[in-house]
Amino acid sequence: MSDTSPARERASRPLPLDGITVLDLGQIYQGPYAGFLLAMSGARVIKVEPVLGEALRSRLHSLPYAMLNSAKEAVSLNLKSPRGRELFLQLASAADAVLCNFAPGVPERLGIDAPTLWETNPRLVFAQASGYGLDGPDAQRTAMDLTVQAHMGSMSITGFPDQPPTKAGAAFVDFMGGSHLYGAVVTALFEAQRTGVGRMVSTSMAEAAYFTLTTSLQSWHLHGTSERSGNRNAAMSVAPSNVYPCIDGHIALIAAADRHWRSVLEVVGRADLIDDERYCRNGDRAARMDEVDELVSSWTSGRPRSEVAAALSSAGVPVAEVRDLPEIVHDEHLNERGFLQWAELDGLGEIPLPHSPMRWHDSQMRPLTESRSVGADNETVYSEFCGLDADDLAALAAEGVV
Secondary structure (H helix, E strand, O other): OOOOOOHHHHOOOOOOOOOOOOEEOOOEEEEHHHHHHHHOOOOEEEEEOOOOOOOHHHHHHHHHHHHHOEEEHHHHEEOOOOOHHHHHHOOOOOOOEEEEEOOOOHHHOOOOOOOHHHHHOOOOEEEEEEEOOOOOOOOOOOHHHHHHHOOOOOHHHOOOOOOOOOOOOOHHHHHHHHHHHHHHHHHHHHHHHHHOOOOOEEEHHHHHHHHHHHHHHHHHHOOOOOOOOOOOOOOOOOEEEEEEEEEOOEEEEEEEHHHHHHHHHHHHHHHHHHHOOOOOOHHHHOHHHHHHHHHHHHHHOOOOHHHHHHHHHOOOOOEOOOOHHHHHOOOHHHHHOOOOEEEEEOOEEEEEEOOOOOOOOOOOOOOOOOOOOOOHHHHHHHHHHHHHHHHHHHHHOOOOOO
């Protein structure tokens, strides 16, 4: 039977944020990632940078900038100059949303805060991300991914018990912050479409990171503490749950349910232990964690990781090879799905650009495009939004406004 549902009939639907215009004042990772997600969801995102570009451009290698700024237009603007502020107000009067990850108080000092922008555009959504929130005792603390990891406890539970606290290798706090900022913008846009009234929304890196502590908080609640557990379950309540050696590397394995454990035993040739009361239930296995880990590693250590992962995965066990970055960027699954797309970029060579983790079914994925140079779209944007011509822009450039 053919599918005649409305969704099938609209197989070429526009992306959900088609027609939405966003001014992206984001810097480094958090703000630009939110802008990237909005762009990949169909919004017209105009990146507004200082005349020398935002800070991420100045780092030793600009691959991160290329990753986070695809499909955005780029304009330069000195918001600290009166004329620059005036131009921004004109841009904002025709936009649907403004996002930034400025420190608390910066939009007010620049004169581009939400109440000011609402004077000419009451439907505008103004979204501001920060490290610790816009109020409270810690609001003015300078925040970066590293320091928020320390402040919010993730460092204290990462690493091994006999070693110092360790940061996560990935900048997860920045990108959790950016994901929450995206969600805040879209939610407020939904309300503004219904009511005609904009809203200010804010997100906090620290508060976004708190939820990653869930398993460790279980341990704290039960035992009054949660210590570093290496690669084992943070609450030390699941076994097996660890990284195990293979001939050519390691695999990560977790028996999240008793049925997973039974499958592990079948695969490793120890079906004789399936009804052994010492290991039947997860709580019993957790009490014998060292024994369980030894049983698993004695089987994995003599085999290639691909063989181990394939056998356990076929049995329905949550398992994965521990892979390095070259393996990730060449991953067949990620490339075939179009999440990773290789592009030749000036100054960078051939690099993998990631798409949005979100898929909008019945719409084509928005093409990834090369990030723009500083002010590359000044003429187009300022002509459309502010009525400026080439001579006007030349004069503004001479004054250091653009």
